[in-house]
Amino acid sequence: MSISVKRVYEPAAKSDGQRVLVDRLWPRGMKKEDAAIDLWIKDLAPSTELRQWFGHDPARWEGFRHRYASELDELTEHWRTLAEQAERHHITLLFGARDEEHNNAVVLKSYLETWLKKHGPG
Numbered sequence: 001m002s003i004s005v006k007r008v009y010e011p012a013a014k015s016d017g018q019r020v021l022v023d024r025l026w027p028r029g030m031k032k033e034d035a036a037i038d039l040w041i042k043d044l045a046p047s048t049e050l051r052q053w054f055g056h057d058p059a060r061w062e063g064f065r066h067r068y069a070s071e072l073d074e075l076t077e078h079w080r081t082l083a084e085q086a087e088r089h090h091i092t093l094l095f096g097a098r099d100e101e102h103n104n105a106v107v108l109k110s111y112l113e114t115w116l117k118k119h120g121p122g
Helices: 048-054 058-073 076-088 104-119
Strands: 003-007 018-021 091-095
Touching: 003 104, 048 058, 058 104, 076 091, 076 104, 091 104
Parallel strands: 003 091, 018 091
Antiparallel strands: none
């Protein structure tokens, strides 16, 4: 199992494996041809309401993590294939936020890793 998290604005590396953008909105100022994105799964991003409530405020981080995990519980069809790919190949979850510690990709990585540990190989 190998999942990493990276800002979409950082240069792509061979070690990234499959690069998956997990934001609902396309990254500001980034051209599609420069993004080196293999897959864009908008439906894995937090709901617009949750994203706006959070507003990247670290004081709301714990609430955001729990609310986003609850949303992910309802989105199995969007993350299950990604989790199965992570069992066999390295994947990198890409995000656009400036805050590298408090963003949806960090929560999604933890969620997927927890699910994979609990359910084991495919």
